[in-house]
Amino acid sequence: MSKKMIGPEMLPSLQGVIPSIIGTCSAAGVPNVTYISQVYYVNESHVALSYQFFNKTIRNIRENPILCVYVTCPITYVLYKCMLRYIESQSSGEIFDEMSVQLEAIASAHRKTGVLRLQAADIYEVLSVEKIT
């Protein structure tokens, strides 16, 4: 069963405790999969992804704005699949600043301080959310 919004039960899965997985696809139809440190909650119908250094992912998203992201709740171990559509990149402002702070905390927890520097906060509309059972 899928819905279009991020419910409160999903919020722990957006804390960066368990790394998330994103799938993108080029205009030529070639998929790409990568890990991402952070899926940031903006509001119930929008999230932001940290744009760090996943070059191919960014190229794909600019060609084809639909992507698939899996987030995992570290308490219940429930997996959620979210389909997203890219809207815009923000390299300053409230979301960017808060993501930078969170990303530093995640980097510190994973002993990657200084490596996971945020270049931009990419904003996405949530198209669907599906609990994987």
Add this chain to the structure above:
Amino acid sequence: MIIPPTHEALLRDPMFSFWIGTASPENVPEVIKCMGVNLDYERERLTCFAAVRFADKSLDNLQRNPAISLVGAHVGTYQGYQYKGTFIRSRPCTADEVEFQRQYMEVFALTLNGFGYSKEGLYRLYFSQPSMAIEFKVHEVYDQAPRQGTGEKIGI
């Protein structure tokens, strides 16, 4: 494409977490968890194992768009690689392949348990039978370690 010989051990290492990416003909991506990988003797083809309950959409995608990607990342160091290629075939896993998945999952879950994750939770999350073996020919391998300049093509 010949996968580098150093990847033979890496692809069997339960410290690596694997995910499979496919896309529909409409270019909608899909990702599923992979429960272990087998590399063929010529180091050209990979066989990935995935639970049937996750795999329906991916298998449908592969019938209509054979492009496939597999990412593997070390859960401790984040050393990672992406294998891109063309789908060959899928079939139900053999008993030996199910046992391989069990052994992979046990070490994977024990390792992550050492990092504070629940072993039972991880089993509930990822391990499921029956499963499918998805075979593909590798055309390209990319370094995917989390660092600036990542994405370099490797292999022959």
